[in-house]
Every structure is written in C-alpha cells, then in structure tokens.
Amino acid sequence: MRSKSLLPIVLAMGVLSALGCDHSKEQVQAQSQTSPAVAETPKPMLNFPPDSGPLPTFNGDRAMQYVKEIVKFGPRPLSSPNHKKVEDYLDSHLKGDDVEDDVFTAETNVGKFPVHNIVAKYPGTKDGIIVIASHYDTNYPLRKTSYVGANDGGSSSALLLELANQLRGKTREGYSIWLVWDDAEEAMKPDTEVDFMSDSLYGITHLAEKWQADGTLKKIKAFILADMIGDADLEIDRDSNSAGWLQDVVFEAATRMGYQSHFFGRTLAMEDDHLPFVKRGVPCIDLIDFTYGYNNVFWHTPQDTVDKLSPKSLEIVGSVILETIRILGKMEPLPPK
Ligand SMILES: [Zn+2]
Numbered sequence: 001m002r003s004k005s006l007l008p009i010v011l012a013m014g015v016l017s018a019l020g021c022d023h024s025k026e027q028v029q030a031q032s033q034t035s036p037a038v039a040e041t042p043k044p045m046l047n048f049p050p051d052s053g054p055l056p057t058f059n060g061d062r063a064m065q066y067v068k069e070i071v072k073f074g075p076r077p078l079s080s081p082n083h084k085k086v087e088d089y090l091d092s093h094l095k096g097d098d099v100e101d102d103v104f105t106a107e108t109n110v111g112k113f114p115v116h117n118i119v120a121k122y123p124g125t126k127d128g129i130i131v132i133a134s135h136y137d138t139n140y141p142l143r144k145t146s147y148v149g150a151n152d153g154g155s156s157s158a159l160l161l162e163l164a165n166q167l168r169g170k171t172r173e174g175y176s177i178w179l180v181w182d183d184a185e186e187a188m189k190p191d192t193e194v195d196f197m198s199d200s201l202y203g204i205t206h207l208a209e210k211w212q213a214d215g216t217l218k219k220i221k222a223f224i225l226a227d228m229i230g231d232a233d234l235e236i237d238r239d240s241n242s243a244g245w246l247q248d249v250v251f252e253a254a255t256r257m258g259y260q261s262h263f264f265g266r267t268l269a270m271e272d273d274h275l276p277f278v279k280r281g282v283p284c285i286d287l288i289d290f291t292y293g294y295n296n297v298f299w300h301t302p303q304d305t306v307d308k309l310s311p312k313s314l315e316i317v318g319s320v321i322l323e324t325i326r327i328l329g330k331m332e333p334l335p336p337k
Helices: 006-018 024-031 060-072 081-093 150-167 202-213 244-257 311-330
Strands: 098-108 111-122 124-135 172-182 220-227 236-239 263-268 284-288
Touching: 060 081, 060 150, 060 311, 081 111, 081 150, 098 202, 111 150, 111 202, 124 150, 124 202, 124 311, 150 172, 150 220, 150 311, 172 202, 172 311, 220 311, 236 284, 244 263, 244 284, 244 311
Parallel strands: 124 172, 124 220, 220 284, 236 263
Antiparallel strands: 098 111, 111 172
C-alpha cells in the first residue's frame, strides 16, 4: 500500500532534517487531526442498534502464533517456494470450510506471475455479504533481503485466520462474511520507479472484476480491509478514501469495547487493496496503522519483524471488526452506497 499524503511529508522531513531545519514536527502536526469526530464529507445520520448482548471475544495470542508461523516461512514474494508454503498453510487452516480459489496469471511490469486469492465463506442469516480482506504476499523488490512482512501482510493474514475460528460452525445473525486473503497486492517495482497504482493490487483487482461480472458485487454491503494492524503501538488511521459512515460504525464498535483511543487520530489518503471496490461503489474501510515506528521507519524494511507486534493489538482490531459486523447486521437500512 501507499499513502498519497504521507509520502511527500516523509520526503520533505528528510530534506528538512538534512538541512538541519526543525519544521518537521509542524509538518506532521499539520497533517494530524486530534478529534475522531472530524470528517471530510457530510455523512448520513446513523441509527445504531442498542449496545446489548455480550461483546465479542478474539484470541489475540492465537492470532499472534499464526503471525509467527507465517513469518517463519521467510520472505513470500510472488512465485517463490515460500509463497506456495503460505498458500498451503492458509488452506490447511480452512479445511472443511467453503473456500473459493481465484487463480490466474498476472501480467506485470516484470513478467507473468501466478496469483492465488483465497476466499473463505461463512453464512449469516441475512441476504448480503461483508468482505474482510488482507493481502498475504510480501514485497517483490525486497525478495532478496530478509524482509518477512510480519506486520505488512503477516499480521492481517493471521487476524483473518483467527476471525475464521470465530465464525466457523456457528449460526450467526447478520450478513454472510467472506474472508479474503488476496495475493499480489505489493508493487513489483519500487514506487519511485513505477506508479504504485499501475503496478500493484493485481489479486484484489481481479476479484473485483470477477465479482462485478458474475453479480456478486451487488450483494456486498461492506468491504473491510485490514493492513499493518499488529503494531504494538496501535494507531489506526482514518483513510479519506474510505466510506465515512463505515468509519462511524467502526468507531462506535471501538467505543463499545473501550478501544476508541486507538482509532482515527490522523487522516491519510491510502492507496490500498480496497480501491478496486471503492471504484465500483462498494462502501469500504481501510483499517491501517501507517505509523509503524517513528515516521513509519519499519515499513518495507527487513526490520518489519514480530518483535514489533503485540497480541493485544491483534485482539483490539479483531474484536472491533467482530463488533462492527454485529452492528452492521442489525442496522436497518444500511446507508446507500
Ligand atoms: Zn507492503
């Protein structure tokens, strides 16, 4: 993924600090919003269902164990043996579930690559689908380094595995939940060389096109993306490309859990897996913490390792997602797309 607004700031800060100038702090503060209630566009008033019933539970320790197991395979760029091992690892956890494999060949800037999206489907009582997605590949340009993407791709893929444990084998009130492990999200070339949007998101774009063609897209009520959500210092950003009303639902869910201080302290424009669905009119939210270490220093570096992550962060995001889908299942009607 990439943030349109943060990258120039980071670059500017690099230049400023090189010049010995101390304006960098002001630059960041100018980008920050301290009030989570601030929104960019007017939103419809939402009627939340009463805050009743037991709050969801999510096993952060088990999700953390999954992160460690994914990372242990090593770097998992497209077409690598490690990538195949992680595909098999994900499949092994979904045995007996209703799984759709979306396999195709992507034509990229650096050649043709096999791509494998994995979709696990858990039925609900209501007509309609909520998609929860995470990419699982690691950055291709970093394939010859020790980069394992513990937070970037690892944490959210593990989160979805634990969500599957929570959803499996239950008759659940609300919409069907489809978990998507999308592939080939990362750019094939550094975005300093090739525009990110023309060189990434291969798997999720294919899925959006496929579901548009077969009519599935019309049934999707919401698309929730998780990315870089394992950072021990958890600060989920407000993404200005996401649907404002869906952010309000997530914030309501976070507030019910007492986790609201981890959400939406800053606004960024994220270019991430959700965009092919945003473009097709599906309400989307990108749950991403794009401050991974000071100034996001660990992002796309070999220092993106499990020691920076926390089971508590996985528990916070996992349980807030579960409460979000519970609220969405009880909201009548959902705001128009
Ligand atoms: Zn990445």
